[in-house]
Amino acid sequence: MAAPDQYQPHASRDDAAEARYHRRAFLVMMVLFIGAPFVVYPVFVMKALCFALFACAFNLLLGFGGLLSFGHAMFLGMAGYAAAHAAKVWGLPPELAILAGSAASTVLGVVVGLLAIRRQGIYFAMITLALAQMVFFFCLQAPFTGGEDGIQSVPRGRFLGFLDLSNTMVLYYVVLAIFTAGFLLIYRIIHSPFGQVLKAIRENEPRAISLGYRTERYKLAAFVLSAGLAGLAGATKALVFQLASLTDVHWSMSGEVVLMTLLGGMGTIFGPVVGAFAIITMENYLAELGSWFTITQGAIFVVCVLAFRRGIIGELEAWLRKRRGG
């Protein structure tokens, strides 16, 4: 899905300006995150960071690959189960458990990706949704996931052998480090030659094919990368909450990540982070109201699609660009 009039061709001067802007924004973001646990309930920020990484991974596929997956919860959830299982049953240390989780979702990404990229557009969305539902039922019935109960009391352990994660502050900065690593990796991917080809495919696939690119492979690679990074978020989340549950594989979670990306601004670097924080904050306040949260989510979807397609960051950037230009 092409983000509407997002990327006009830039001159190299603009590229430099953009890189500068990204650097500054990144620094501000880091300062805020480093200071956040002293002001805000740290568990809340950790949750939002996990979702921010999840949304960034999703945005890699939607915003830069033009592929709308409606089943990304399967990667978040499966990685959570795998990491929880690894930490609890196999007794692996947290860093290996997280790696195991990401690996599981990467493998799942290969399988699902091979099937799903056979169709485009709407079909792609429906296929990913249907396959995710299949994964959901699998998780509901498979013995190792604990069904409705999920995998509970997952041990956090010591990260790299010396960071005691039962201390909330230590845990917070480990989560922040994981988020930052994932975020920078995604940034690198987007600005690599691979990322450029991906954008070319998004804009015009037949042309990319005629230029000799094997677009299927690029799309599959983007899908697998996105799945693996979503898995990184899911595995981290499982350790933070010491719980892997069905919520993370349910289709409503797939919808939620679409919403975060759409609200923040798809195809922007910081949009998904802002979108994730906005939605998680909202959830924090509306959770007690039960179904109102669902209604609000739906309303945001409708408003975003009808009137606000660039999202928060997209609108902001467009406004800045206009100011600079005019």
Place this chain on the structure above:
Amino acid sequence: MKFQRKLLAAAVMALSAGAVHAQISGNVIKIGVLNDQSSLYADLGGQGSVNAVKLAIEDFKAKEKGLTVEVIFADHQNKPDVGSQIARKWIDSEGVDMIIDTPNSGVALAVSEVVREKGKVFINSGAASSDLTGPKCTPNTVHWTYDTWMLANGTGNAIVKTGGDSWFFLTADYAFGHALERDTEAVVLKSGGKVVGKVRHPLNTQDFSSFLLQAQASKAKIIGLANAGGDTINSIKQASEFGIVKGGQNLAGLLVFLTDVHGLGLDKAQGLILTSTYYWDLNDQTRAFNKRFAAVNGGKYSTMVHAGVYAGTTHYLKAIAALKSDDGTKVVAKMKEMPTDDPLFGKGTIRADGRKIHPAYLMEVKKPSESKGPYDYYKVRATIPAEQAFRPLADGNCPLVAKK
């Protein structure tokens, strides 16, 4: 310029993201009702449980004893992650001392774990899993009203004794359903019955016709419903559509609440056999409680979960008054030490593993012609004495017991 905008936007977001609430002083006892407020179990717990807690505080005359008690509640949406997050938030930043009710075994186990970690009190009334006082028992959890072992034992044993000796299980295909089926099957076999077949249906199935046909073809006398909530309601409803009860087979609901029967109507639910530890029409005291309860609960009558919440809160406050402290672990120890006495469950005890012990009743749902008023649904077929109703302490594999 961009820099400031970004900073501003992010700062606004950070500020709005739930600042830490001030710690409330230890003079206040804060009770959090954590249950399902909007979905499957909202009627059997829900706001009714909040009302039950308020009635208990009122009856305890907390103010006159110099105790300030506050009640808050939240909806866990039947999701373990939501439940444990709320519990964490409540204890960390809102000074909640005790969490009560919490139906849905998955959520209950998650909350029990958080409460143990933080050294507070968890009184469970709504959840079924006997693991709460078994392998996953904690020194901070009391399981009040009922559990899977008691349901399986009560229903299975009594039905076999009254002639229902061949069973077919309709089991929800997940951990809870399997546990219920396993426990009931063991009881049925032990009492001399046999199991002629079973079928596992996916959770939240809309259409049971195929499974019911298989049950019908099995010619079993009893079709045991090892499922819960909407699955139970749908299977009972569709069984009546396929003429199963008319054909001479009986349904045994292993987890059926008063509210389920209310939703089904006597027409469809008649003849159903189930086990309960409380019924509003048991005696004068329960009728008196139910009258007050219904008055504040929009005319809806009390379920055994509500009764457990009331009784649990009462005993908790008694323990605090005796101990003059609200230290969670100590309060639970005190609760286990003191014998319980309340108008709804009578005299009883709380065992070392956290299991509250009281009698259970085998109920049969009345025919429409036998029902004389609103919620007049059950007749008592048998009473299971307290010492037989629950799993023996030694069989539970609770680490707290093993240590002794």
Place this chain on the structure above:
Amino acid sequence: MTEIFGVPTQALFGQLLIGLINGSFYALLSLGLAVIFGLLNIINFSHGAQYMMGAFAAYFLLNKLGLNYWWALVLAPLTVGASGMLVERLMLSRLYKLDHLYGLLLTFGLALIIQGIFRHEFGSAGLPYSMPEQLTGGMNLGFMFLPKYRGWVIVASLAVCVATWFVIERTKLGAYLRAATENPTIVQAFGVNVPRMITLTYGFGVGLAGLAGVMAAPIYQVNPLMGADTIIVVFAVVVIGGMGSIMGAIVTGFGLGLVEGLTKVFYPEASNTVIFVIMALVLMVRPQGLFGSR
């Protein structure tokens, strides 16, 4: 008694018939999706919510206005269809120039709103809706006890499906529709009001969902979330069949109902997933779907 793989043939017939009933719902729902997709090129994610609205409409007609099932069968689809047309005019029509995925996102948002509101108002425990008196009870077919109502569902949905197929494939109105699908500009030039046709088509497709909802009400609980999971299965049905033809949607719907019914006998644990597995297989062998043209 003859047996197939250890299951008595008689029981098997019973299960096949049951499968056909589920298939009726799949067929009605995927038919509605196919009709909408044909002209609007969007996947209507709120189809499940509109199916639920049909069931609720029947419930209200009975309990508020005292109109019985047979009235509901006519009025509920009309109401739901009208609400759909409103949605199309006010919202969907603004998105036709954009990527089709926006239509999917919009209808997904609408589904969340509709389901949220109904859940807020009525809880998710479900409301009872009793069978029409004429269709209670059942007949003994020898190999099974068939409740009359379920027999009615099969007959009625088959009739609706065939009628829809006939209108679209064999009448002049249908010819306009098919032409507008191919090339709206030319059809517009011939003096056909294409926007109105699109609105009516969306209304019709949504009305079919409403009809399925009314038919489902007496069998299942009238529940705010009754369409939420069903719609995902129907999506898989649509992917398997391909969006190419009306007949394709109907045949796939009934066929997959049968397959699901058989799974419930031989391997009930997989009855939830079997349709998704078939979808994966079809994608490997024939990505465009069984009846898809492209």
